[in-house]
Amino acid sequence: MTAPPSLPDTAPALIARHGACSVLTPDGEILSLSPADVRRELRDWPAPVVIHAPATARRLDLPPPGQPTPWLDLLELFAFAMPAQTVPPTLRGLGRALDFPLARIENAEADLLLDMADDLLGRIARQRHGADGPMMAALAFKMRQMGWAWGDSVCHALGVGTAIPPEDLQPNDAIRVWRTLPKWEEAAPRPPPGPHPVTPAEARARLSEILGPDAQTRAGQADFADVATAAFAPRDRRGAPHMVLAEAGTGTGKTLGYIAPSSVWARRNDAAVWISTYTRHLQRQIESELSRLYPEPAIRREHVVIRKGRENYLCLLNMEESVNIALSRGSNAAGAMIGLCLIARWATASADGDLSGGDLPGWFGDLFGRGLLAGIADRRGECIHGACPHYQRCFVEHSIRRARTADLVIANHALVMSQAAWHALDGAGTGSEDNIPTRYVFDEGHHLMDAADSAFSTELSGLEAAELRRWLLGAEGARSRARGLKKRLDDLVVGMPQLETPLDAALLAAHALPAPGWSARLADARLTDAQDAPPPDPEVPPPQGELIDAAAEPVEPVLSNPTEALLHLLRQQALARTHGAPGGPQRGTVECDLHPVPAPLTEAARTLARALQRLSTPLRTLVDRLGERLEDDADMLDSVSRERIEAAIRSIRKRALARVDGWIAMLGAVGEGRSSEPGNTPQYIDFIRLDRREGQRPGERDVGLYRHWLDPTIPFSAVLAAPAHGLLVTSATLRDENGSEDEDEAERAWEAAEARSGVTHLPMPALRASLASPFDYRRQSRAFIITDVAHDDPASLAGAYRTLFEASGGGGLGLFTAISRLRDVHARLAGPLEAAGLPLYAQHVDPMDNATLVDIFRSERNSCLLGTDAMRDGVDVPGQALRLVVFERVPWPRPDILHRERRIHLSGGAPSRYDDRIARLRLRQAFGRLIRNESDRGVFVLLDRRTPSRLLSAFPAGVAVHRMGLAHAAREITRFLQTGDGTHDVPPT
Template sequence: MTALPYPALHASHAGVWVADGDGATRGIGRGEAIRLAADTPVLLLNAPLVGQRLGHPEINGLDLLELFAFVHPARFVVPTPGGLARALGLEPPAHDQDVPALLRAAADALLARCRAEAWAEREGAWTSAQSLTRLRWMWGAPLMDAIARPKEAERWLFARLPEWDEGAPRPNPRTVVLEEAEVADRLRSLTGAGAEARHGQRAYATAAMRAFAPRDTRDEPNMLLAEAGTGIGKTLGYLAPASLWAERANGAVWVSTYTKALQRQLGHESERLVPDDTERRQRIVTRKGRENYLCLLNLEDALQGGFQGRAAILAHLVARWAAYSADGDMVGGDLPGWLPTLFRRNGSTALTDRRGECVYAGCPHYRRCFIERAARASVHADIVIANHALVMVNAARGREAGGRPTRFVFDEGHHLFDAADSTFATALSGAETIELRRWVTGPEGRSRGRRRGLAARLSDVASYDEEGGRAIAAAVAAAQALPSDSWLQRLHEGAPFGPIETLLAAARGLVFARDAKAEDAGYGLEAELAEPDAALVEAAGPAAEALDQLLRPLVVLGRRLEALLTDGPDWMDGQARARIEGAIASLGWRADLVGGWLALLARIGGPADPDFVDWLAVDRIDGREYDVGLHRRWLDPTRPLAELVLKPAHGVLVTSATLTGGGDTDVAESLTGAQHLSRPPAHFAVPSPFDYAAQSEVLIVTDIKRGDLPALAGAYGRLILAAQGGTLGLFTAIRRLRSVHARIADRLAREGLPLYAQHVDPIDTGTLIDIFRDDPRASLLGTDALRDGVDVPGHSLRLVVMEGVPWPKPTVLHAARRLANGGSAHDDRIIRARLAQAFGRLVRRADDRGAFVLLSAACPSRLLTAFPEGTPISRVTLDEAVARIAAPPLSAMRAGERIGAG
């Protein structure tokens, strides 16, 4: 029996249960549960999710997840009753009605750990609990009773964090040639002495050596496009030559991914390469964009009163985590993905540097900064695990100039096109321009926080350099022409203020006049930037003039800062130099941004540029507008990718299980930028070792009418029930996903089959996948992120259901690329790639079994090459599909799971 005198509450789609103070559990109605939570502090698990189940989102109480985050910061736990039980060594509940008793036992166990001498995360806990108690955090008083007061005063968080050291520049890599025998030996050491020999993996590792051979000609990298079927073991296959080359050449290999899930997987695989934790942190470093990392200056501001209410509680829990975090990564690192969602919209993004206003060496925490530590560690690392966007941004903005990588491995290479498309895009929108205004001017009106403008960040420069001071003042004055707070409301009222808001108002008017979907309030609207009306043409001139007035002082200021570095005045110490170098980089980025906007405005009323696609858009969610803008994308974004990333490299390996997407090598070259190189790439392909004919089947259901939501929901419900869970449901539209979930969640819950959904459950995507992986009877509904980023081997995923053929969305951008790339053949390539990726979620290991169901009355046969050769494909009715899924081997697998779980 827990010492806490509070009832425990649990809600699921199947019902609501409460354990009162005497420990007895009873079922109650949702209304009674809401009243109970309003009148009495209750123990619960994941308050936002419980609130959603009760239809009362703002419910709160003593959330066990918040307590776990305090007691065990930077530790992983699946945020379900079963996951919490296993993490604490308790018996997982067999039924929903057993959960309230577990919550009471879990609270007892966590508080008991705070009393134990062996509590590993004791340091700083007493001070933190004291602060949280003052903030009226519900767990504050129980924790103060459980935590013994330390004999000596605890150090402030920022004093406990280690400092990074500045190292000498790394010399250029040596020229080395790898031998096939030594790569094979390295591969054997990575897979283990007792591992079964995989000939495909060895052939892959041998082929990958090409990317690490010496380059013969400038701008002609040794490039290999390698398609390796699922199960080949390509991660260890390329890590074998990569690690060997890094050691012998004393150079860094950048392994780039598209999804955070693969970044985490690579981190786990690296333990085979370097088993020792300390050595591994030096030799293998994970890098992400700076917006992913905790900003210590933002955290300090939050802890000292910048945050209020629940946001302040989150800041203190993040501070607890920061003291134990391996790298300070708040997005996909060791910060539990569920922690920010417990606080809904209360400030987690404000704890990162999303505005690009870092003061670098001017920050008092600069020497302890997680971002700077990762950047310096990567200079001397053997393997840097990055992502496609970071690699491209660094190349475009000239970062990593002191040690530019020469060898790249692009895993998930089929996403290079999409990553380049986003990275090299231009958007002159309300959201982008107001962010630039804030970066230049700093706080205005009633805005709060530590945001500082150019004048505050460079005050010493302004006082020392007269011309630089004038440039700062001119930039601040010119920024007044950019949109300010409430700009969107003024557009709705027909009263824009300033030349940029006038331009956006004209763009908005033209979109509503020309988009055929204007009456559909659920989706964003767009219109091609062709034959603009008089209002848009007239607005373009003053807008361009205003932007030019801003660009000029930014360029002048950048030059003055560069001159200042050359002059080296007496007051410029190492920290001041680093801060000014950071300011130069930020100014260059903003100058390029404004330059791109000016090029886009020059298009209005003039000839179209054949290299780009331009359009106007009104962005909406459920009919609510949140941005208006002019957009530009490269018709072929792999052109800048080739110029900025591929050509300067010495060796590039691009790999994926679906690199050709069921097509040929020309598809791979067009998606990766290889077609823009003077030296053609080498190609390598090895099929999956899995027996798809025995392990899987594709069922195309022919009797579900497109657009019939009740029939679609019924199909999903019957299929999930036949498989007894373990189902990944994929949708192309969020509205249909929500509708299907609402129709079937309660029915499945009554059968003991939990159903979770992206865009419905208040849980981040990574955590949803963790929950799905942890429970073989759970099912998960989602969109594109789940089609490409889910790695769930084993019985937890045994059925994939797609709502229909994933046709490309008919946007202006897609229409232009379709016209330039073969019409319907272009569409087919996209669809085959999507089908191949979705099917690839199903069989991840040699003992996996499962079915792939496509709910499409008319799926063209030409698209079926997306599936691996030999996969059985049948066109069936829904009744037949349900019967086949309910039959062996899936039914035998389910029986085995129930025995194993029991």
Template sequence: MDIVQSSAPTRRLLLPDAPALVAGARKAVWLTSDGEVDTIDLGEARLRLQRDVLLVCHAKALGRRLNADRFTALDLLELFAFVHPARFVVPTPRGLAEALGLPKPDGAEDDALTLIRATRQLLTDLSDPDFEEKSDPVAIAWFMGGGGGGSQGYSWPWASFALSALGAPNGPPGRRALGAFQVWKAMPEWEDEAPEPPPGQLPVHANDARRRLADLLQASILGKVAEPRPQQSDYASAVSTAFTPRANPGTPNLVLAEAGTGVGKTLGYLAPASLWAERNRGTVWISTYTRNLQHQIDGELDRLHTDPAVKSRKVVLRKGRENYLCLLNLEEAVASLPSQPMYATALGLMVRWVAATRDGDMQGGDFPGWLPDLVGRARTMTLADRRGECIFSACQHYRKCFIENTIRRARKADIVIANHALVMIQAALGGDEAALPTRYVFDEGHHVFDAADSAFAGHLTAQETSELRRWLLGAEGGRTSRARGIKRRVEDLVAGDEEGLAMVDAIVHAARALPGEGWGNRLIDEMGTGPAEIFLLMVRRQVHARAHGRDSFYSLETETIEPVEGLAAAAQELEKALGRLQTPLEHLANRLAARLDNEAAELDSDTRRRIEAVCRSLQRRGSVTLKGWRDMLKCVGQLTSPGFVDWFGIERQDGRDMDVGMYRHYVDPTIPFVATVGSQAHGMVVTSATLTDGTGDVEQDWLAASVRTGAVHMAWPALRASVPSPFDYPARTRVMVVNDVRKDDLVQVAAAYRELFLAAGGGALGLFTAISRLRGVYQRIAEPLELAGLPLYGQHVDGLDVSTLIDIFRGEEQACLLGTDAVRDGVDVPGRSLRLIVFDRVPWPRPDILHRARREAFGGKRYDDMITRLRLKQAFGRLVRRADDTGVFVLLDPMMPSRLAGAFPEGVEMQRVGLAEAVRVTREFLNPG
């Protein structure tokens, strides 16, 4: 080990004398601390990894690449998460270099050298006596390293180096460390404030919106001001109509606004939205489909609020409860540390993050998306409030709770940045809001249909019903769990109320009709117990008997008509059992709600809020969920209710059955969307770069937008606005359909991907309609791309979550990425990091039962074409994000119909060429000169 004196006399940099290892698809680089370099094959790298303690970046990903399960390594990402909690870093050597201000690596040897440099820099940062700390790094590192008698055998490899840098090699005074994990004790409490009055009705006119936009454009972010664009000003003017008083009850002033890429629609709608909020002391909700866009919008609002403290009051990000860390979960996990020392590292890094986080958001916020893969989900993602078990004001952390604090801040904010699912659920159920907002902007508006489809669907499945049982009964079978069950959550609220206690007992008894633990094995063995499991067993039998391709790797489904013998009777029995559960749930909700009236003078504010929250939960799971399931069961063997489509299905993952049940969806899910959100909104903007269809018939294209957004169901017509992109697409892009590659021959498809990626020199995104094809191509092209210096990443291959993969892809200009729809929708990569998109096939909609019903309702083949054009438009729109971007779009499907060419901008020619020509054009267009 090397010892370097730092400027603080009691702090030393103790640097590990450990080689650094980086591995590619075929070779690995080994670099000693003395600078000796050795290029070795993957087999040798695996031996050395298991023999020595090495410096690595993302140990789990390295282990998957080398097929090595158990080894000890000094992972730079763990050290980064400890030293700089809640700070963004791309989890690669290059990402570490950029985050720490180190020279950017160029090649595998530089990557290995970066790990050594990053080690020194991180420990130097930690040794800085002026380094701002919000938790106790000494005590936490000491416990993670085995201090306190709790974690010997599970020692964090970085502990001794961190403690030396902190000037405390022997740990904290008194050797007491576990208390440092109780970071919630130092967190501030929020305080109650008077409810906000209703917002005013002052309008925002077109000229007002233009002036506010001009002010926003002049504001500086990181020393840069935005360039004024006439199209953006026109757009702001158009959407301002949604911020004028409505004239008709029950229907909003609706604006459908399509803004081509580059218009700058975010600032375009933020201009009238922020001005309306200021004038009327009201809140505008900006709703998105992807978390990525939520945070982009948040960043744009730095122009309006340069002071972070002011912005924290004026702008709030909102997500569902399941996205936030639960302090009670954290407390119980910390309390288990003495008996479960294997979680010391994970919890140590978690508490460091909790103390530093902005808002406790674990999905797309300042939480490292790669951390659960690194240290396990058991003490990371499971600490979120993922199972609806919140006990609200009965929790000792209630006044420090991230979720509750965010909800209260949102009530007083000017701008709330939420997502479609949360908006729809809250409008339907009341949610957490005392008063629902009156003004909405739905960005990524082309996804309103899909979001409504998820929000208003009914899934009577094994997972859903067993989850309800766990919510009602809590942990069973003597297991230790946070799952408390309804009795423990409400027992103090009904104490002394014999009728209320009897209802709770009735709920507990009736809930045993739902699937218990081990249902999966029992269904496979056809040994189901109880009404729910017997019904699901019969459903599984019918699906396997009738589904097409029953040996398929993917999910299976079949109709609900003509049920197999015994299924109809099982449905009837389950319907009755759910009725015996629904009745006491509704009665308990009504009885608790009555306390709000009967005891209005005695109840304190916290108890009132808790009762209201419990009643909402009981209503959602009783009146809404159970009623919906019972209605579904009554239709088994009969015609589905008008406007709905039912089916039986088995959900599979990697060929394994994961869930089974009955599904019900609206044929047109925008109907409940309009009935809930639309009926209470005063003004609404639905906007996207891809709102209309691309048939060439203007009225037909806008009709498609009206159908997909629900505008067709509004009582008052929408204002339609279309602002074209300022980009010169004919000059900056190329679109080619390769007509000599057999799309059913994976060898040919892989060769096409390889040659096109090489021609582009990286910056390539490959999109697939099937995971198996993605994996097959990845296996065939990873090595040749690596030889050319082009790292390849793959969704469903690397084990990383989609957002982390996109961060890596964005941060490495030569990287290539293979993905599915989730990547297509979530990627926003300006510049040369994305310059080529290759589709393996025309992305036709999946021909399932639900699609068949919608196809019949929405125009047959025209509906197929509309969805496919939308997917192509969305993918193409990822290519050019700035005026100086260039991009190539390639389809490896000779069957691409010419009628779908409307997916591409006017003037962009879709050329049908051979692979050799596509490779030549790609190389010359993207690498001129």
């Protein structure tokens, strides 16, 4: 073939593989070279055409190519040519996205990459005279200036010369998309929902309409839609919602089953139904299912909206600041500028500006650095709302307003619970960003208790307290664009003593929170009188501590405020009450009980509580007086100022007051004695945790005091369920199926499901329903427990995964209960599997989000994927792309303090049965990844020979579980997957 005319005639191309790489040399010769040969040849070649340059470099054992990369990465070209479209970052994924015939993709050599480049450049050229042409030309010109490897080729395709005519869109204007994005407009408030129910017949009719006349009938799907209608009946009395617990086996089709009655009720009553998931991946999956209800994208956008937390979206003000910094640095910020140009291109095409799991490809951060995305997202809690010059073009505000008029809002458990909690505090007035729903559907309902545990817990840690200080005071001498509260309020308080005085008092009191450098100081700090000293001058940078060897001589005391003093004592207690080498650093997470509390810690807690009260009081005064200004100056405030004041009140309450009030309450209980003495059931569980967090330097660890509800479904029921009118909670694993036909056991399984869903705290009982999976698991699946693999030997574990993945010919999902073991196995496994033609990907190793890893796994039929909990739940990979699930050990609950207390007080006197139930539910979730449609065939393997037989009821009826050695199991797996036969000669155990 010949290279596209806009590419150099000598452009090489490279497909990196372990073992043998496919290479198109500058002379046009196709060779198969080892990675070592490729590394040697690349030194003398022009920039090669590749797919996913960072991953290619990793496979060749080369350092990252950097930014701007000298390599011609087809993913960068794809992002420019086809913005806001996702694609697996592989040869097969890109080929299928470009509509290349599958026959050309299979066993392709490196020359195919030049055909792909030609295709993408042709697509760019065809857009030259379209609506996007001027922007594309201006961005391409800028990117070429910055050294983009594709710059010359793209400019050639767009007909861009050595200069942009003055009458055309200029490059620095093209990147400023915040000037041209569409504005949102306010709509009239939506009236309260109507009272009209949905009948089972109407739900079934809507389901038939969605499925169409030619759809395959799923057993139980119409029955599920029928049952779900009970959640949409009018409420009989306040605080008593209609609650439906519907367990729907894998393959039932529950998504469309609840969409049918939800869409009928929403249209009939002119109100939204909020559909909540635990994972972001399922949010997008549900949205894709809704294309069957609303085939036209514009109509679907009107009726359906995805809602996430602000930190997931592009912040236009932060992007403006990033662009200005990159422009000021010129060529020194070339990589950042190229990435920002591609972000600008994406922003004009994006449906909602979602940077995390939306239509920005998940590999973008790997190409241009996670720091670039972090810098342009709203991750710092500094939104100034109406004061922002881009407020009316803000993606977050767009989604909030769309949700107010949508029929179906697809959210996540964390956002839904947070919103309900704030509404409970604020009522229907200031603080409500969305209309509060009356009808909810909780998919992945087995995670309700986990989500509530996270949403309603309290954490007083170094990182949390330091983050609050940064939010209040802004950057303190560091290179940061962090804006403090005074700067955000700006002209709202200037010249108004009644507002300036409490603000200044709060900012002064904020110096009681950890100062920059706190983590390093804690390692060797000694208790001093510093906690009683006046706060340091905010204009003087605090001393920057260094990491201290535990065996070195103590340095001078550096604790500078009461928070650091408390954190130091918490750290001492955690190290004293846990196991570890004397004088040596401990690895991983360290936890210990708060009680009994030493006297110095009690005094430090009281001192900090008083300091936090000095922060809380002026902040509360500021909020009250801002509210008074809304009333007193109502006739003088314009809409922007009113919006800013309301936003300021909301932000101070959410970001500061709620947090500080929780800390004060928790500190007040320190030293009061433990409520969980024998015979007493505590309301809260208080404990100390010491661990390392992402972004901390080696040797530094965060430490904190944590408070969790013993039963987090209590606040869930109070703030979300009770105010609602109807809730549908559904999952394939709501109950613990223990295989018993005893009616009392069945009743206990339902009661446990109700306890985890909060039903027991509501006045009305839930409607229970269980719909079986339509799959023939006896025919479609096999299950094995391997009896001769040492679970604590990484080499043996890696060998087992290799044997099993090769036996299945790929298509294997390896699940782990610990990230460290996953990484260890991946390091031993990647090379041999790649050499066998089975590409291996891994969560916590490959720097891509989970959705992208699953997309790769789904598109690469013979690839294998390693993952942890997130891959165990909510992953849908139908077909032969997933034909083997290997679990490294029984997924027992983590034996931490939280679990200890809950198994004592919530197990009904049977702690071991409590543990078994959790393990069985996790095994059921893992097995559920395997068979997703009636033509699937799959094998489940557990590498834990210690697996007790009482856990085997986790598997569906008809699945016989066989215990055998690894070699025997590998032969059985190959035979079953190739012929559908196997294990008939092996008696089940």
